[in-house]
Amino acid sequence: MLPLPAHDLLLSWLHTLVEATANLAFALSGLLAGMRKRLDMVGVCVVMGLAAFGGGTLRDVLLDRRPFFWVAHPGWLWILIALGVGAILFVRSSHFELTERAIQWPDALGLGLFTASGTQLALAQDLPAIVAVLMGVFTATFGGILRDVVCNDIPTALRDRRPYAVCAFVGGWMYVLADHLAWTPGMALLLAAATATGTRVVALWRGYELPAGYTAGSRD
């Protein structure tokens, strides 16, 4: 069954809302990282932008999609700049101790939303399921990886053992499953996002850890 135009409109509006929320959460993680590294005002804004838009932009370059989210919705660029400049000018350090932990929750929401939208866009191009799921994972994780690479750290997502990309991976497969069962895109989106966000929240709450690799030549 083809989705009705009304569905299309709703879906498109939902997509915008989803990406906006996820962008904001990731931008905040970039803000924190940039402040912690004592970057200047430009550096903080750049790291916010990489964290917020890096994942979606990589996905769109790989899928050859245009326009990018930040080209279609340039207002978000202003919001990011205002946030970054405002944070540098007005915020005191004590506040950030607080937000550091608080940011885990919007970040988990962003993880779910980006996973779901990335998987959906890739499936819409008839890509193989594993590729579509990985596009969801890239969308959700690549912003954070870019943020950490530019800050000269080994990306947190690759080394802290706390499930993150794995949650996106599981969420992406939920989308594929729902799509296979012919659920509506909106429902599939919801299932995938809830799964990725939910597993992430549970993993954080219960302190689950992934196994790590090491060799005789490992650091320490």
Next chain:
Amino acid sequence: MLPLPAHDLLLSWLHTLVEATANLAFALSGLLAGMRKRLDMVGVCVVMGLAAFGGGTLRDVLLDRRPFFWVAHPGWLWILIALGVGAILFVRSSHFELTERAIQWPDALGLGLFTASGTQLALAQDLPAIVAVLMGVFTATFGGILRDVVCNDIPTALRDRRPYAVCAFVGGWMYVLADHLAWTPGMALLLAAATATGTRVVALWRGYELPAGYTAGSRD
């Protein structure tokens, strides 16, 4: 008013000149960075290439433009390789102490030229003004960011507090303004480049500094 063919030719020629000059300045910054990190001959050439062509190539990937500058003008690749190999084989360390400071001036020129050409190409695709300005900023700064990331440093442009991307940002808006006032592309290019280069030179000369972010958990 449509530009006459003669204008087009002149503009195209001007573009090539502008990109060539900017490329050379950025290549020299890559040469210095690579030598300082004691990279080998290949490493120095790669870092020069990233610094020179990284910004323009990212812009073209984002704008979906082909061919890249270095594909259309492959002679520049030879010039870069010759410069890198020559520097490794013939140059003594004492010379570089000298060039380190000297490079700020061609670099400021490159900043202006890349800003102007990046903004112009984005506006030609009818992108929103803020996006076009940021494309100018990317063109001007991303080569240096890639250079520093590959050299395993936090990019200078993001942390040294000296205005750099900010000058590109201001220059880009001058292009948008000139375009809005229906100036010829050549005049708009000149205004934007002069603004970005000029503010950079003044900022260096007067020692202006941007505010920086820090939190209780900052380094030192």
Next chain:
Amino acid sequence: MLPLPAHDLLLSWLHTLVEATANLAFALSGLLAGMRKRLDMVGVCVVMGLAAFGGGTLRDVLLDRRPFFWVAHPGWLWILIALGVGAILFVRSSHFELTERAIQWPDALGLGLFTASGTQLALAQDLPAIVAVLMGVFTATFGGILRDVVCNDIPTALRDRRPYAVCAFVGGWMYVLADHLAWTPGMALLLAAATATGTRVVALWRGYELPAGYTAGSRD
């Protein structure tokens, strides 16, 4: 003379074989790097993927080619994930001391194969010879560079003085030469790969070193 369909089929099959072998060799180098940095299971898989597919994907983005190797052959993604997860779960550190040196040989094979296929694909788009050769070099080296950047090291290929990109460069020119002499694509592929792999093996065996750059401000 146009290649016969049978030639085309053979060539296409040869390409797949070549990319598969090279991918596997580079994936193993990523596995080692990830284990040595003590990344978690996700990190090891990501670094393997970057090392294996990074070079070919960058080449395809630059050449505007789709689908990527890992989209057309998604089975390889499963192989990588299985390898990474298996290595983390079952492998003891002592084994890796062994493979560290052993990996140089498949890696040299991968170098040759990626060089040849990258140069061939670029020439097929009528790009200038130097650009085609550099596309071969990118294909062969960029995966390793991404691997090292994400692991927060200065890329080995840029600083260890052992010829690597240089071998790819020489191999790429052999392809251009063979193409100029109107050899069949299969023979040109063989010559280029044998040259790049052969010079790499000789360089490792004889301990050849490239000159390196340094200045008064160099590290140590």
